[in-house]
Amino acid sequence: MTTQYLLKDVAPLGGDRTDVLVAGGLVAAIGAGAGDAAENAPDDLHVIDATGMVLLPGLVDLHTHLREPGREDAETIVSGTRAAAVGGFTAVHAMANTTPTQDTAGVVEQVWRIGREAGWTDVHPVGAVSVGLEGQHLAELGAMADSAARVRVFSDDGKCVHDPVLMRRALEYTKAFDGVVAQHAQEPRLTEGAQMHEGVVSAEIGLAGWPAVAEEAIIARDVLLAEHVGARLHVCHLSTAGSVEIVRWAKSRGIDVTAEVTPHHLVLTDEEARGYDPVFKVNPPLRTQADVDAVREGLADGTIDIVATDHAPHTREDKDCEWAAAAFGMTGLETALSVVQQTMVDTGRMTWADVARVLSENPARIGRLDGQGRAIAVGEPANLVLVDPDARRVVVPEEQATASTNSPMRGRELPGRVVATFLRGRATVLDGVPQDDRSSTAGGTPRAAGRVTP
Ligand SMILES: NC(=O)N[C@@H](CC(=O)O)C(=O)O
Numbered sequence: 001m002t003t004q005y006l007l008k009d010v011a012p013l014g015g016d017r018t019d020v021l022v023a024g025g026l027v028a029a030i031g032a033g034a035g036d037a038a039e040n041a042p043d044d045l046h047v048i049d050a051t052g053m054v055l056l057p058g059l060v061d062l063h064t065h066l067r068e069p070g071r072e073d074a075e076t077i078v079s080g081t082r083a084a085a086v087g088g089f090t091a092v093h094a095m096a097n098t099t100p101t102q103d104t105a106g107v108v109e110q111v112w113r114i115g116r117e118a119g120w121t122d123v124h125p126v127g128a129v130s131v132g133l134e135g136q137h138l139a140e141l142g143a144m145a146d147s148a149a150r151v152r153v154f155s156d157d158g159k160c161v162h163d164p165v166l167m168r169r170a171l172e173y174t175k176a177f178d179g180v181v182a183q184h185a186q187e188p189r190l191t192e193g194a195q196m197h198e199g200v201v202s203a204e205i206g207l208a209g210w211p212a213v214a215e216e217a218i219i220a221r222d223v224l225l226a227e228h229v230g231a232r233l234h235v236c237h238l239s240t241a242g243s244v245e246i247v248r249w250a251k252s253r254g255i256d257v258t259a260e261v262t263p264h265h266l267v268l269t270d271e272e273a274r275g276y277d278p279v280f281k282v283n284p285p286l287r288t289q290a291d292v293d294a295v296r297e298g299l300a301d302g303t304i305d306i307v308a309t310d311h312a313p314h315t316r317e318d319k320d321c322e323w324a325a326a327a328f329g330m331t332g333l334e335t336a337l338s339v340v341q342q343t344m345v346d347t348g349r350m351t352w353a354d355v356a357r358v359l360s361e362n363p364a365r366i367g368r369l370d371g372q373g374r375a376i377a378v379g380e381p382a383n384l385v386l387v388d389p390d391a392r393r394v395v396v397p398e399e400q401a402t403a404s405t406n407s408p409m410r411g412r413e414l415p416g417r418v419v420a421t422f423l424r425g426r427a428t429v430l431d432g433v434p435q436d437d438r439s440s441t442a443g444g445t446p447r448a449a450g451r452v453t454p
Pocket residue numbers: 065097157158159184281282283284310312313328329330
């Protein structure tokens with residue numbers, strides 16, 4: 001007998017309060033009498049008083065670095081997906097810049113399978129566009145698409161697919177199986193040695209700059225290529241006002257482009273670099289307040305389709321050093337929803353239904369996922385996250401589930417708390433706590449953090 005959950009007095013998508021029964025892996029009943037639909041086994045009915053809480057479809061991340069295989073000292077598939085569940089996610093896309101690279105059917109199947117055995121979230125490996133992310137030869141895109149991992153998102157993330165001919169070929173190939181190329185838009189020559197955003201702050205503190213045009217030039221080229229080929233394109237971690245304008249223009253022209261913004265680009269600026277703390281070193285770099293304002297506006301008006309974490313865990317050795325030597329990247333899975341609440345919901349720019357759109361529905365659609373990002377309706381798979389928007393907490397990276405501590409939100413007070421996460425009706429998180437040893441119904445028992453040896 002599997003546990004059934006009755007969420008009492010909950011507000012689906014922030015709307016009217018009602019009761020929701022989760023049973024048999026599904027949303028089994030919605031409405032005042034939902035509890036009556038529970039099977040006659042009171043011991044197995046777990047009632048949650050959800051007064052004041054919001055129920056959303058499980059979050060879907062299109063851009064997560066899980067680091068396994070190769071850098072299990074920074075994160076593993078288990079620790080990263082456990083962190084994702086704590087953050088309210090039920091599916092993540094695992095970026096391809098692993099060692100070995102996720103550029104063959106064998107490697108992506110391995111990542112997918114370890115994720116499935118871990119049971120914290122669905123894991124959808126992203127396939128590399130080029131062999132070894134080297135930008136020379138196309139990887140075996142078709143074989144990855146046809147593999148058990150059913151790859152639909154392809155990216156050399158961390159590196160830009162710079163060669164326009166290779167980019168064109170990738171768009172042509174992925175079009176054949178309804179895949180998408182997710183581009184890390186960074187003109188390499190314009191960003192050689194770059195350490196932070198090029199602007200007033202970089203000039204004042206003496207760090208080499210990464211100009212906005214290095215991002216915008218690639219996005220402009222790629223939307224034109226996508227139009228020419230008739231393929232779909234996804235823009236990773238867009239960060240400048242100019243990028244928002246280009247994507248807005250491309251969409252108005254009917255080009256099949258989608259774009260993401262990270263939580264950190266919604267809230268932090270290049271002013272953070274003044275303290276030379278490498279926790280704020282990230283690619284693309286933190287930009288100016290005008291850029292932050294523009295990406296918020298772009299997200300609110302639908303120009304930017306999704307928020308994706310770009311969760312990029314790094315070891316202390318790779319981060320606790322001088323700025324120039326430190327790795328690019330910051331963690332984000334466990335704070336993403338709070339940052340979106342703080343910057344978009346609590347400021348009146350978006351509703352909770354909009355949050356569901358940008359953190360669940362749209363990323364699931366872009367990744368062509370089944371059973372994720374769906375409406376909260378009777379008969380749908382119970383991939384859900386229960387949020388208490390009135391809670392507040394101070395971020396302590398050492399207390400997070402991720403294996404790394406490079407959170408730029410350290411010490412900040414953020415609104416909102418994930419109370420529970422359900423993956424196909426099984427609670428991966430309850431009362432904010434990951435459910436390491438709960439027995440499961442589908443997909444195996446979640447495994448505790450630590451390396452899974454396949
Ligand atoms: N975002 C980052 O600063 N770093 C990412 C790579 C990437 O997303 O470009 C990483 O893999 O560490």
